[in-house]
Amino acid sequence: MLARIYRPAKTAMQSGKAKSRDWRLEFEPASARFIDPLMGWTGSTDMNGQVRLTFDTKEEAIEYAERHGIAFRLQEPHEAPVIIKAYADNFDTYRKQPWTH
Numbered sequence: 001m002l003a004r005i006y007r008p009a010k011t012a013m014q015s016g017k018a019k020s021r022d023w024r025l026e027f028e029p030a031s032a033r034f035i036d037p038l039m040g041w042t043g044s045t046d047m048n049g050q051v052r053l054t055f056d057t058k059e060e061a062i063e064y065a066e067r068h069g070i071a072f073r074l075q076e077p078h079e080a081p082v083i084i085k086a087y088a089d090n091f092d093t094y095r096k097q098p099w100t101h
Helices: 058-067 087-091
Strands: 002-006 023-027 052-055 071-074
Touching: 002 058, 023 058, 052 058, 058 071
Parallel strands: 002 071
Antiparallel strands: 002 023, 023 052
């Protein structure tokens, strides 16, 4: 039973950083999924795949996993560079590329 501790990236539908500050603990799949022959739905016998725990900090998630004897793999988040832009920069006299349509 291996768990993954990570901080989720923001979804494509988000412009801000909401709901991407928390840390999440999810279990890795223990068995392969199968397709129900009658309905075509995807099923699984792994009940831990339904468990998602959310923590405020990375340390809280690690402490929880160690306290309950859960083996885990830690994934550090990749921080996107912050590029500060202003609309007025489009009309700057010293712009590197000319502003055209």
